[in-house]
Amino acid sequence: MTTWTSPAISSMRLERPRSLAHALDLLEADRGLTPMAGCTDLYVGIHFGSLKQRRFLDLQPLASLRKIQKRPDGTLVLGALVTYSQCLDSPLVARALPMLASAAKEIGGVQIRNRGTLGGNLGNASPAGDTLPVFLAADATVVLASARGVRRVPISQFFLGYRKTARRHNELITEIEVPPIAGKQWFRKVGTRAANAISKVVAAGVRGEGITFALGAVAPVAMRAYAAECALGSALPLSEAHRALRSEITPIDDLRSTAAYRARTACALLTQFWSETR
């Protein structure tokens, strides 16, 4: 027995806030309100009828969230509405977080990069989100605002499960703070094709005083590979790092790839990261 139906636009509502404060008030008042930014993911869900939500909060009017800044302490502050195209064009990003520029370059085509936002990528929390490993490897902090105040969540604690984040219903992702990074940054995406692709495996890493390595699409959430980092840091042979990595990832078979391929490619990426950041 099968039910066939898809939602009608006319049954949906869009709230258009005048200011950030107004947006936060609206969120406080309505648990079922879904923030909407570049719509590059959300509109696919609407079109194919797979989206459950009916009420949306339009973030486009919030121009203050579109800035890329650098604080005196060297922290790079990326507004939630910063687009991938902005990341590509920004000298600040190029200097402080080149692996984000690398990620942005491989997302979608120009059309998607002009619309898709960093906040959307984080909030959507797809395990294959391309900027997520970048922020994980950068030890970024997600800034969440609500009518009651501001909360800072380390990115390592932000992703709770498959498409689940630490954002509460009354909160908005307003900014991502990236501390100064010492060391070589590295990024690689392995997609279903050379452009307009969803990642089969995506990885970002930093090698300096410390080592960070993060992966997407090999677990229900984008994740730091702590055990592999540790193995690399203790100068164990690469095969040990691979063993560690395989123990901490939980890849699956899906429409785009297989668990076996994801696991072997995650290891191969770790090797490549290690040899290219020497």
Added chain:
Amino acid sequence: MKLRINGTTFRVEAHPLERLLDVLRIQCKLTGTKEGCGEGECGACTVLLDGEPVNACLVPVAHAEGRSITTIEGLGGTEGSHPLQRSFVEQGAAQCGFCTPGMLISASVIPAGARREEIRCALAGNLCRCTGYSAVYRAVELARAKRARRRAR
């Protein structure tokens, strides 16, 4: 709601979450913009929003309000007189023609002097099943060369 399309103001009655693509095609009767997938993969619905290419199938019309929209109808008029349009015909870059409006819109903002690799990247969000893309690159390069020659004169 007022929309500024190809320099003309259109008054439309639309739900703010309607896709810009549907408003353009159905209400404004600008059917040059095509739908190929409805999920931002094929680029057939590419239009310029404040000069930047976007997929009109992923843009709520609310996001286009108060901004300048350019569709294929605004590129070179009904004659298709834009140099890119002429070179697309000349080089065989339009076969079935369905991806062509979106492809042209994306091509129209490729900076002068772009190399082949940059042209490929700029068009990476536009799928064409007919040409294998080679003719498209030739057309973009030809239009540029013609413009450069005209300037030189």
Added chain:
Amino acid sequence: MPPRPRRPRPLSVVGTSPPRLEGAAKVAGTARYVDDLEFPGLLLGRTIRSTVPRGELLGWSMGRRPRGLHVVSAADIPGRNAIALLEPDQPCLVRREIRHAAEPVLLLAHEDRDALASVAVELRERPRKAQLDVRASRSFCKEILIEKGNLSRGFARADRIVEGEYTTGHQEQLYVETQGVIAVPEKDGVTIYGSLQCPYYVQKALVELLSLPPERVRIIQVETGGGFGGKEEYPSMIAGHAALLALKSGRPVKLVYDRSEDMLATTKRHPSIVRHKTGVRRDGSLTAMQIDVLLDAGAYVTLSPVVLSRGVLHAAGPYRCEDVQILGRAAMTNTPPNGAFRGFGAPQTQFAVEVHMERIAEALGIDPLELRRRNALRPGDTTATGQRLGADCSALPCLESAVRRSRFVARRRAIEKHNAKARVSGGPLRGIGLALFFHGSGFTGAGEVKLASRAALELTPTGARILVASTEIGQGTRTILSQIVAEELGWPLSRIEVADPDTREVPDSGPTVASRTCMIVGEILRRCAQSLKRALGRMTPRQYLAKNGPLVVTEQYDRPKSMHWDDVHYRGDAYGAYGYGCDVIELEIDPVTAEVRPAEVTAVQDIGRAIHPVLAAGQIEGGTAQGIAFALAEEVVMRDGRMANAQLTNYAVPTPLDTPPMQVEILEFPYGHGPFGAKGVGEMPIDGPSPAVVNALRHAGLDIRDIPAVPERIAGLVDSMRGAAT
């Protein structure tokens, strides 16, 4: 010494590349495709489909019905509930039996999109055990046996016997414009405006379905956003649906699929399993070829028998061999029916034979290039059906030209040096491969005689108007047919017009398929132009019309006198002419990801005569790109008999960044019965790339016999090769 192309007489229109006739409208965005058309009172249609791959429909129920909703079920069909094509086995709407998981069951129409989308329908289906494994299926819709010489004699003469099995997957046509039609009820019938390749196929199907005489079923092809075979047969289905809704509601109905529905429900390329057993002498000459071809037809017959036919007719490749046996079968499974896709069975079987040739060379320890040189068909040789080839047989010239242009031998040596180092360093590996192939133009065997296509030319005050049912779907039909007519009449192209393919206006010039439009219909039109010229004498069209009144010249297909075909034994002249081609593809394999990047492509193809070189090159470039993706990327993931990745996000058609630069060379070995020597060009380009890619992978050290060779499938081989090196 290979024969040289004959130097043809100088021509003024044919062989030039004027702007395509509808080009300006396409680039201006004013070309009107079906979804761009408007009709007063237009309703939108929606299709409710089965969800189990096999079973029975027990009933259905519907939630709240919005006012103005129209519903059509099988009970509303006035004629026969079948899509008339080769066999009447496929219902237009399920009555009880369900044979695949995307079968149309109910049709809805409403004027408001949202209201239509929100109607909830529940189907009660009783599932039965489905046959999803083509190897296990014992239900064949067609078997063909080709026998030449004596197989056991051939094997007895062999020094070595080489065997192998090769498989290919589904492929989606992925025309960028999805399937769509509008049906308009008329006072005594119906008119269909549609995105389609074959107006008269749709007419034939609707005549049966609606129980109307042909003159009351009018089919008009509108601008069509690509077909590649995908709009050969399926439009009969969707047009039938729209027509039923239109007749029931009394209003025009538009049915345009979204991408997902299009991928789920419409036909794809037949998956294939081809086995070769080949006898070969030490010097490389082929003594015996035994070939077994199995195609997955899917749930209904559709065009599978003829796809199989073309498949087996190309299964031995462009090679000479005296003792040949080819057995082909098309088996039924509970997946959506497979159907026409550019190449029509030939890409599958030529993939197999060309990869097999590479393995034969390996087994003998001889150069695969030499193996092909030794065995390539030459003028005077016979094919597997005993067809003796004429002077236009250009397999060797294509091979030599592609080898020269691609610097194949030098590149191969350089790559082997490179790989020796890369295997140690772990860097990217390279490979270069080639494939030699051929493709018959037009319908198989007696097909053209049975079709008896007609074309007509109407005199206008300023020139002539072409009346054909051949459709423009991107390949340039309007333009090349006009060029042929203009050339024959000695007029400038501007004096030729082309009527829209409308069954009320144009004669049945057969379907727009099988690389037949230029060679077959073009030749009929050329003869029309000859007759018109004779009729005009020294008069201008205006003078003629003033004196004699209207003039329409109609001609019919005329079989070349020398052509003979025995359909029972599959002997004789399978095709009027063959085009030949050779592709050389160089690629790079990233050992980190097992991704393959095609780097350089050389495609040399003999098409008899390029009527319009730019359009012809466009066919070659586009077909080559599709063929490369067939080999490397395009994977239809079937789960429980249903395409699980029916979204553009998850089905990897190539983007600009996936498509390599191409070098195309057109050779012209004219065919005496084609217009100005032309043979077909549409399909052949997709035959060569997949074996060339896989042979390049083999050159790099990967033994691959199944495509698509996606990274998931080849990573194990890449890893073990590296493991062996370190």
